[in-house]
Amino acid sequence: MLKVVERIARFMAIAGGLVLTGLVMLTGFSVLGRGLNTLGHSGLLPDGLAEALIATGVGPITGDFELVEAGVAFAIFAFLPICQLFGSHATVDVFTNALPSKTNKVIAAFWEVVLSAAILLITWRLYEGMQSKMSYGETTFLLQFPVWWAFGASFVAAVVASLVGVYCAYGRVVEMFTGRRVLPNHGEAVH
Amino acid sequence: MTMLEMGYASFPILLLMIFLRAPIGLAMLLCGIGGLYFAMGGTNMFMAKLKTETYTTFSSYSLTIIPMFLLMGQFATLSGMSSALFKAAESWLGHRKGGVAMASVGACAGFGAICGSSLATAATMSRVALPELRRYGYSGGFSTATLAAGGTLGILIPPSVILVIYAILTEQNIAKLFLAAFVPGILAAIGYVITISIYVRMYPDAAGTREPVPYPERVRALLDVWPVLLVFGLVVGGIYLGWFTPTEGAAVGAAGTGLIALVSGNLNWKVFVESIIATATSTAMIFFIVLGAGMYNGFLALTQVPQELSGWVVGQGLSPWTVLTLILVFYLIFGCLMDSLSMILLTIPIFFPVISALDFGMSPEHVAIWFGILVLIVVEVGLITPPVGMNLFIINAMDRSTPMVQTYKAVMWFVTSDLVRVVILVLFPAITLFLIPG
Amino acid sequence: ADVTLRMHQFLPAQANVPKNILDVWADKIEAESDGRIEIQRFPAMQLGGTPPQLIDQVIDGVADIVWTVSGYTPGRFSRAEVFELPFTMTNAEAVSRAYWELAEETMMDDDFKQFKVLALWVHGPGLIHSKKPIESVSDLNGVKLRAPTRVTNGMFSSLGATPVGMPVPAVPEALSKGVIDATVIPWEVTGALKVNELVDNHTSFGDDALYTTTFIFAMNKDRWDALPEDLKAVIDANSGVEFSAFAGKQMQADDEPSMKQAMERGNNIITLSPDQVAEWKAAAQSTTDTWIKEMDDAGKDGSGLRARALELIEKHSAN
Ligand code: NA
Numbered sequence: 050m051l052k053v054v055e056r057i058a059r060f061m062a063i064a065g066g067l068v069l070t071g072l073v074m075l076t077g078f079s080v081l082g083r084g085l086n087t088l089g090h091s092g093l094l095p096d097g098l099a100e101a102l103i104a105t106g107v108g109p110i111t112g113d114f115e116l117v118e119a120g121v122a123f124a125i126f127a128f129l130p131i132c133q134l135f136g137s138h139a140t141v142d143v144f145t146n147a148l149p150s151k152t153n154k155v156i157a158a159f160w161e162v163v164l165s166a167a168i169l170l171i172t173w174r175l176y177e178g179m180q181s182k183m184s185y186g187e188t189t190f191l192l193q194f195p196v197w198w199a200f201g202a203s204f205v206a207a208v209v210a211s212l213v214g215v216y217c218a219y220g221r222v223v224e225m226f227t228g229r230r231v232l233p234n235h236g237e238a239v240h
Numbered sequence: 241m242t243m244l245e246m247g248y249a250s251f252p253i254l255l256l257m258i259f260l261r262a263p264i265g266l267a268m269l270l271c272g273i274g275g276l277y278f279a280m281g282g283t284n285m286f287m288a289k290l291k292t293e294t295y296t297t298f299s300s301y302s303l304t305i306i307p308m309f310l311l312m313g314q315f316a317t318l319s320g321m322s323s324a325l326f327k328a329a330e331s332w333l334g335h336r337k338g339g340v341a342m343a344s345v346g347a348c349a350g351f352g353a354i355c356g357s358s359l360a361t362a363a364t365m366s367r368v369a370l371p372e373l374r375r376y377g378y379s380g381g382f383s384t385a386t387l388a389a390g391g392t393l394g395i396l397i398p399p400s401v402i403l404v405i406y407a408i409l410t411e412q413n414i415a416k417l418f419l420a421a422f423v424p425g426i427l428a429a430i431g432y433v434i435t436i437s438i439y440v441r442m443y444p445d446a447a448g449t450r451e452p453v454p455y456p457e458r459v460r461a462l463l464d465v466w467p468v469l470l471v472f473g474l475v476v477g478g479i480y481l482g483w484f485t486p487t488e489g490a491a492v493g494a495a496g497t498g499l500i501a502l503v504s505g506n507l508n509w510k511v512f513v514e515s516i517i518a519t520a521t522s523t524a525m526i527f528f529i530v531l532g533a534g535m536y537n538g539f540l541a542l543t544q545v546p547q548e549l550s551g552w553v554v555g556q557g558l559s560p561w562t563v564l565t566l567i568l569v570f571y572l573i574f575g576c577l578m579d580s581l582s583m584i585l586l587t588i589p590i591f592f593p594v595i596s597a598l599d600f601g602m603s604p605e606h607v608a609i610w611f612g613i614l615v616l617i618v619v620e621v622g623l624i625t626p627p628v629g630m631n632l633f634i635i636n637a638m639d640r641s642t643p644m645v646q647t648y649k650a651v652m653w654f655v656t657s658d659l660v661r662v663v664i665l666v667l668f669p670a671i672t673l674f675l676i677p678g
Numbered sequence: 679a680d681v682t683l684r685m686h687q688f689l690p691a692q693a694n695v696p697k698n699i700l701d702v703w704a705d706k707i708e709a710e711s712d713g714r715i716e717i718q719r720f721p722a723m724q725l726g727g728t729p730p731q732l733i734d735q736v737i738d739g740v741a742d743i744v745w746t747v748s749g750y751t752p753g754r755f756s757r758a759e760v761f762e763l764p765f766t767m768t769n770a771e772a773v774s775r776a777y778w779e780l781a782e783e784t785m786m787d788d789d790f791k792q793f794k795v796l797a798l799w800v801h802g803p804g805l806i807h808s809k810k811p812i813e814s815v816s817d818l819n820g821v822k823l824r825a826p827t828r829v830t831n832g833m834f835s836s837l838g839a840t841p842v843g844m845p846v847p848a849v850p851e852a853l854s855k856g857v858i859d860a861t862v863i864p865w866e867v868t869g870a871l872k873v874n875e876l877v878d879n880h881t882s883f884g885d886d887a888l889y890t891t892t893f894i895f896a897m898n899k900d901r902w903d904a905l906p907e908d909l910k911a912v913i914d915a916n917s918g919v920e921f922s923a924f925a926g927k928q929m930q931a932d933d934e935p936s937m938k939q940a941m942e943r944g945n946n947i948i949t950l951s952p953d954q955v956a957e958w959k960a961a962a963q964s965t966t967d968t969w970i971k972e973m974d975d976a977g978k979d980g981s982g983l984r985a986r987a988l989e990l991i992e993k994h995s996a997n
């Protein structure tokens with residue numbers, strides 16, 4: 050089971066990472082286009098060359114920052130599952146380290162359940178948010194694509210985060226009762 | 241219970257949760273949700289907020305800089321920049337007493353110039369420098385402590401994720417903050433080098449020596465670091481000169497380092513996936529804290545705690561310098577227990593209005609920038625103060641043969657150097673501000 | 679106080695609109711209700727979120743009262759855009775009255791039905807602030823500028839400029855670093871953004887106005903319904919068309935100091951002649967046509983709205 054869940058979490062992280070990489074390239078091209086456009090209008094180039102440059106239509110990519118915003122939101126939702134599965138959320142364990150291992154297992158299970166519940170709540174509310182964006186027909190400023198598309202992509206990733214979260218909660222509870230290792234240890238990657 | 245009382249009551253509850261090992265973002269989220277529930281007498285408010293708040297937080301244009309800087313740091317490691325940096329520094333300094341440790345600090349400073357995160361800098365440079373330090377007979381504790389301290393240069397020298405967050409919270413200019421961080425960051429590196437030279441005189445056995453490297457070889461090693469200079473110049477220079485926004489700068493840097501990694505032949509699918517996973521876990525961790533802090537701070541604003549508290553502090557008639565000192569000491573103490581990002585997100589909305597209301601004889605912008613740099617430094621000290629120092633943990637995990645206690649002992653020398661620097665920067669604001677027009 | 683209302687908006691407390699309009703309103707409500715209503719003011723998005731979320735915050739009760747820009751959520755209040763079309767507005771007081779009336783006729787039960795509208799207004803004539811002088815449409819060629827609304831954004835790209843998207847607070851830095859060469863805003867905002875120091879040229883269109891922006895001042899419906907009748911009466915007496923007209927008039931009055939400051943600085947204030955404006959109007963016509971067609975296609979009777987808006991503006995501009 051862990052294998053399957055881990056594969057799903059990795060798949061989502063890679064999907065998010067590819068989107069992020071795509072946005073990095075998009076932004077890079079947009080900056081380059083804007084720079085060339087400025088150069089063409091700067092009077093630094095000989096007239097013929099400047100005109101040819103401008104005639105190519107080179108310039109910033111319209112709505113680049115809208116795509117960055119929508120894409121990064123998706124990427125971060127897509128990054129949540131692997132973060133939770135690998136126990137990468139920041140914690141302070143200096144005080145709990147002094148407690149017996151059994152108590153620590155209970156604490157770990159408790160917070161994992163609460164964290165998963167919080168992610169479920171977030172996912173549900175995100176769905177409501179998507180519904181309301183859909184009903185108002187709200188669009189972005191420049192590209193004017195419906196805002197709910199971006200919510201929708203994030204929602205899909207959030208659903209996966211919820212499923213992985215539920216598995217993590219289950220795993221920690223099993224660990225608490227049986228002492229059997231189910232999940233990777235806190236802060237320890239499984240790969 | 242009045243709203244104000246609820247606001248104050250939330251502090252101990254939050255701390256209790258955090259000390260009981262709740263994920264910090266979750267603890268803040270719960271306090272925010274719970275606070276809004278009690279303050280409004282129902283679920284309506286937090287349920288409504290959550291409808292759009294998560295998406296808006298995760299899609300905030302100014303925060304998109306964070307995953308991009310993290311990705312850039314990952315690509316920089318793959319492209320061999322970290323080893324080139326260490327090699328160059330080591331070939332020039334390695335033959336001196338403590339020279340390999342000094343070279344590690346120098347390489348950390350260089351890597352910090354293209355990486356926005358302390359943990360990434362510490363982890364990356366340890367991978368390169370730790371085996372070398374041990375090979376030349378440096379003691380375990382001294383090696384790990386040097387790299388833990390050197391790692392903090394990742395944040396102190398711009399670009400810096402923490403400064404981005406500070407800039408957003410206090411509505412300051414990111415480019416100016418980066419510029420202001422530069423000299424204090426260099427001072428930090430110099431301070432660490434001095435610390436090393438003192439340490440090896442106190443404990444001569446802690447460091448070995450080796451033969452000097454011939455000059456032609458040194459020059460060649462130095463020439464190999466050109467990609468680092470190129471990326472740093474392009475990203476930080478470009479942001480400051482206004483060629484692009486900070487987010488665009490981070491994207492350009494990530495694209496540039498990615499390209500260099502690709503060209504150097506180090507970037508295949510497997511390592512690409514590895515760098516994505518590393519970026520993913522840090523990014524999700526950071527944004528979950530940002531989300532929780534957003535909910536919690538929304539609740540605190542509603543209770544008017546920040547206004548009341550800053551009014552109360554100002555009303556005490558303490559001198560501005562006393563208040564500043566108390567705040568910095570607070571950060572140092574909490575830095576022993578909490579990580580820097582959580583502390584910034586949690587406390588800046590409360591402390592910044594306090595500092596803004598005091599008169600330090602400087603323009604409000606100068607005070608904001610100066611305070612930001614001071615806070616940055618003290619929270620970074622937290623990364624290497626025992627018992628909870630994230631950098632210490634990361635490096636000790638990479639060198640299991642060194643007991644934590646030895647790292648703790650040696651790192652106190654570097655902590656001392658940090659404290660001396662903080663005092664100097666508090667007494668002479670001009671060191672931080674002379675590059676920033678008034 | 680019997681009732682505490684949280685008023686949330688995106689500008690700092692000392693900016694013109696909060697200081698000269700919103701606080702005036704809130705103080706009056708507090709005074710005329712004999713302190714039974716208290717209005718807690720949260721400027722600069724202190725309650726969290728981003729400016730585009732304000733309208734959802736008032737609908738969902740995160741805030742009780744908000745002031746926001748209708749164009750922050752493109753597509754949601756598209757009828758109000760009729761006043762943002764190029765060369766439609768005359769003066770802010772008249773257009774604010776027209777906006778309120780048209781809203782009563784077409785928007786209150788539709789676009790605005792999820793909140794109680796307290797007032798609707800527009801700012802004074804928007805103009806172009808640029809590094810190089812801009813007189814004819816062809817001067818826009820290759821100019822990178824920040825346009826404030828969806829409509830003006832479409833217009834400037836069709837006129838040959840390169841619109842660059844960014845939030846308002848980013849404008850000063852973008853101007854000083856050359857990320858943009860020009861920005862389009864009313865005078866009232868130029869002071870806070872230091873635009874007068876960053877550019878030397880301001881293009882105004884004489885008696886015509888290039889564009890304006892529509893604002894919404896709204897209250898949460900449940901909080902409104904729950905108010906006792908006498909307190910509702912206090913709010914109603916200070917809201918509606920008259921307060922909208924006051925707010926529009928005040929915003930346009932706040933243009934004056936900034937314009938004076940630019941003149942004292944020796945900036946080049948270009949006032950286009952009616953002939954020159956005619957060229958701009960002709961060039962901008964396609965923006966209006968496109969808008970009408972989009973609205974017609976969406977079943978919102980673009981041509982009817984346009985005609986009625988012009989009629990109302992003329993009616994109020996005449997007095
Ligand atoms: Na850095």
Ligand code: NA
Pocket residue numbers: 575576577578621622623624625626627628629630
């Ligand atoms: Na610490």
